[in-house]
Amino acid sequence: MSRKKTLLAIILGLAVAVAVPLSLRLLPHQPHTHVIDLTAKKYGYEPGRIVVKKGDTVVLRPTSMDVTHGFLLDGYDLEAVIKQQGLAYLKYTWTDDEGQLHTDWDKVREIEFIADRSGKFTFRCNQTCGNLHPFMTGELIVQHNTPYHLAVSLSVWLTLSLLLWFGTGSVSHPPGSRRINLLEAIPLLKRAVKARSFQFLVILPNLVFFYLFVLSALWGSPVGNRNIAIIFVWILWWALLNTVFLPLGGRIWCLICPLPAPGEWLARKTITAVRYLEKPVRGLHHHFLGLNKDWPTRLGNIWLQNALFLVLISFGIILLTRPVATAILFLVILAATLGLSLVFRGRAFCLYLCPVGGFLSTYSMAACTELRAVDPEVCKEHKEKCCLVGGEDGWGCPWGQYLGKMDRNNYCGLCTECIKSCPKDNVGIFLRPFGSDQKLKGFDEVFNVLIMLMAALIFTITMLGPWSGIKQAANVTESRQLLPFFIYLGAVMSLAIVIFPSIFLLASKAAQRLAGGKVSWREVAYRAAYIFIPVGIFVWIAFSLPQVMINYSYIFSVISDPLGLGWDLFGTANYPFKPFYPETIPAIQGVLVLVGLFFGLTRGFSSFSDLLSGRSERVRAMIVPSLLALVVVNVFLRLYMG
Ligand code: SF4
Ligand code: SF4
Structure with a gap:
């Protein structure tokens, strides 16, 4: 079909997609009393x-x-x-x-x-x-629930229209080619990140809050919505992470995260300075306190992070409502980062164990910013590779990245050390289109994407749904009933690591067949999984944003009474509970989910461009994963709006 005819069909389809749900409203109804x-x-x-x-x-x-x-x-x-x-x-x-x-x-x-x-x-x-x-x-x-019906019909229209549009050849290139170097555009930013004290200064406020939250979680009010740790960490921070930090800044949270900082300072034996050795020790111009070991190669993936994230979501409702559980989690992480920093060089915890780090890694691929070499050719010529092994002005990359070959955000913690260590001034922070890194490189990453999506589903059902039996089953520390909890746990695990991954892998196999069967199924699966990164990011935003709209009043209350001791520091301790336009939440969630579907399908399609050269092969490869994305999106639409 020509581009013009396709466009006409899409516009006609939109008219039908809007008209059908609206016409349902015209059906006559005799009012009843319930x-x-x-x-x-x-x-x-x-x-x-x-x-x-x-x-x-x-x-x-x-x-x-x-x-x-x-x-x-x-x-x-x-x-x-x-x-x-x-x-x-x-x-x-x-x-x-x-x-x-x-x-x-x-x-x-x-x-x-x-x-x-x-x-x-x-x-x-x-x-x-x-x-x-x-x-x-x-x-x-x-x-008639017109907003819901409209969202469902638009999701079908969007999927079919995009598949038709892909066939016209109008969407084919990865969008990552249009970039603006923020360090060039904003000289003040460059001066700031080049300063040795930069990371310390941005971590410091977080570190202060972190200890305050731990104290409050241990000794403050045991009621979640009266405890500053719960409100600030699980409502405000989680929403900010999903709605602002991740989509805009990728792993920017890792730059300011207070948890691994004490361990890093301890291993370096300094907070801001660089301890540079003229003669390298096993590839690095630094020697750290402790054993200076390298992380085992066979564990150099994110499987452990996936497993730890699953543990975290299994106890999600307990963490979100019990301050003491949050305190224990923080202290365990702090102890782990301190211990690991004395055994391994670099950010072993962040790269391989942090449960949050796992999804920050895959979701940061879609972020609107990236840190990269300005010119990778300059890196090739530069023999010393200071960004990797360390220089006089900056530590060797704590995340083990070499800028000359770094083409994804996944494992860069944005610590800014390479900006300081590079003597060629060849590192930039670029603004780029959403969804620019498109290559997943292993099944550990594929599973991370699938687990994250299922985690959003499980959290939505457990926390936002009207099913008290599910809440009770998950709430084992209060209900003290082990059997329902184990059934809940079994359902969570099967959904996240068996049922949905199996459906996804079958869909990838079908996509490979439809694409002609010449390319490897594994490579098709890596690209099809990418669809669920934007979808996942937007369903997480749809989950997190309403939490703030509903519970923002608790933020004012706990600021005035951070330890739940009856204080009223700013006169807001008894701020009334009044959700912010809560009736708009289903519509906002619907729009977010549809935006996620749009980005998922368009970015997923362009991710196939390096694997399948023919346009029609790419379109055929997209059919089954797109339909799967449509089904997933409709499950979320049903939960949020239906
Ligand atoms: S990986 Fe985890 S612990 Fe490390 S900086 Fe990021 S969020 Fe913090
Ligand atoms: S690539 Fe640069 S900014 Fe990223 S983690 Fe390594 S040193 Fe830090």
Whole structure:
């Protein structure tokens, strides 16, 4: 099909994709009244999902089976406190003769409202009721759920349109060729990163906060949403990492991460200076405190990081809600980095063990920045290779990278040492298009991408879903029930390392066959997996951003009372819980997931360009992985919007 006809077909397809969900709204409906007995119990509601049609009357008869719970319905300005034995207090507002607004509570047995807004709306507990309180939610679906239907139909349209568009030859080149060297464009930045004290100065504030958080996690409030460590680490930092640091700066977090810094300083026996040896010791112009060993070659991959990340997600809900578990995790990591720095040279922990480092590595491939040699030819000519082995002005790369050959972000911790050590001034930090590094190089990396995607799915189901049974199963330290926990663990592991990887590998095999079968299946799998990096990044943003929109008020509370000791340092300790436009969350999540699908498919397609020379082979190779991505995206759309 010519490019013009393809474009016409795509535009017509868009019209159909929009018209079909909108036309569903026109179907006639006779309003009904739904009387629902709503029980609230740690940590969920029964029923957890209420489905009605627009215009229906909903009568809830709430009761609590244990402690006092809240009921705050997004988008409906409906708030109640649910007590035991069918008693509830409904919030209402009224205006006095002077026009002043007052709030009061009405003792009620029923909460009645008309479902006059269509879409998905979450109702959540707003009375701190226990460890998993922030995740106690239910869902009201008011049909026709047009935003959801629209997102589903757009996802199908997008996938089919892109496959058609790929066939026209309009998307073929890796986008990484357009780059701006920030060190040239911003001389002040260059002066700053060249300073020996640069990394220390950017780590220092984090280090101070880190110890404060550890103290607070150990001795502060045991309630997660009242503890600064939980709120700042698992809500704010996690959201910032996924929405800002990673997509924009790749591994920039590793530049400022406080965890490995003390070990590195100890091994170097200095904080900012360079200890340069004229005569190299086993390839490096430095000698470190301790055994100075090299990491075993056969463990030089990210399999261990994958395994440790799986352990982390298995206990995710406990880490997110128990300050003491977070403190223990931090202290274990600190001890590991200190111990390893005295045994191995360089950042062994960061490269091979840090569970966060694993996904930072693969996801940083898509980041909008990269640190690279300005001219790799200059590196070839430069015999000393100071960036790798060390120079008088900078340490040899602690991450074992040689700039002349570094063509991906994966294993560069952006420590800026090579910028200082390179006597040829041949290192730049470049701004580049999203999704520029496109070569996964091993199944350890492929599995990392797949595990990360499944982790987003598991977290979404466990923490954001209305299924209290799953939350209870994961919450083993409180429920003390081992069998449900082991079943949960089994499901997590099978999904992340057996079920989804098997489906993916079968899809890759089919892609290889459709592409003509001449190239290796392994190489096809490496490229098909790339699709799930942008998809993964955007579903993680869709998971993390709403956490801040919902829970931001806790940030103000814990700033005033960091140790949960009843302080009110800035007058914000009792900042009211008021989610920020929560009714917009499903739409925001839907858009993010669709953006991820777009980048996943377009970048995935161009990643095939070095493997398959023919355009039609590339398109055929993309069909099955694209359909798999479409299914995955629709699972997330269902969870976020449906
Ligand atoms: S790899 Fe992990 S420990 Fe190392 S700097 Fe990055 S986040 Fe920190
Ligand atoms: S390549 Fe340069 S910035 Fe990256 S880790 Fe190595 S020395 Fe640090």
